Amino acid sequence: MQLWRVRQDITSAVSMESVSELDQGPAQEPPKTRLFFVMRSVPVSNQTVDHPPKPPLGILVAVQRGSVTSVQSFDSVEMFDDLVTQLHSTLLTVGSSYQVHYVPLGSGEKLLQIDVSFRPASTNDPYTVIDGVCFHTTLRCSSWFGAYRESNLRFFMPPAGASVLQVRGTCTGSILTDLTGLVGVSIDSSTPFSPDARVLVDDGAYDVRLEAATPEFGIESVVLVKKNNSDNLDKHAWTWNQHGMPYPRVWRVPHKMLEDYADSKRTLFEEYLVGAINSGGAYSKTAAPVLRQ
Structure with missing residues (x-):
């Protein structure tokens, strides 16, 4: 057997076939759009959202000094431009080298898993800090961005039939302490998008x-x-x-x-x-x- x-x-x-990715059980009512928090012991909240966001066009990931400092999906050209401008402005003030990566999400492509590496809270660090991240979709796996700590990994998968509709970093002060956003059923989008030279387009991995x-x-x-x-x-x-x-x-x-x-x-x-x-x-x-x- x-x-x-x-x-x-x-x-x-x-x-990968998107149908088989999402067909993980008997037919049931489509899951509602809900909030999620990667680092919580129960990551998907009972709190629902009446109007789900537009499908994301991609994810921006900032890396500085070997650690991820920002994660943010976007669903429009205007949002991309605002986020990239803000990231470059903020990261330049720190004074050390950095990269802003773009993880593409094509038409109909769904984000189905987020992996994070984190540094636990300690006597020297009052907060648990996310410093590495990777994304898996129906079509690809992204590169691993930032730090990697095998002993401190966390994996987030949306409920069966759902995908990640929106993801963004949550900071305590300037420290990335969680990834949050929305999970639910998305409507396929055919909006074409091509990033400009201010970001590094991720070629993906496996x-x-x-x-x-x-x-x-x-x-x-x-x-x-x-x-x-x-x-x-x-x-x-x-x-x-x-x-x-x-x-x-x-x-x-x-x-x-x-x-x-x-x-x-x-x-x-x-x-x-x-x-x-x-x-x-x-x-x-x-x-x-x-x-x-």
């Missing part, structure tokens, strides 16, 4: 998409397996540790997590398998597809 459907995609070569084959169980652990003839070796495992949140039906594992344990994408795709353990204890693994150039 098949326990898992495991699909591994290289962004530049493979398009992720490994793991999907539970049955609705009874979610994904508890992801396992990276080193090929060794007939005696494969477990290289590393990542366990879902977001207490209070159910195990995900779909978990997109970003390239950054995997390549920390393989020296290159080619090595990863030629010498490793990716496995998953569900919350019922069942285990399955798959070989990576042929590496596409």
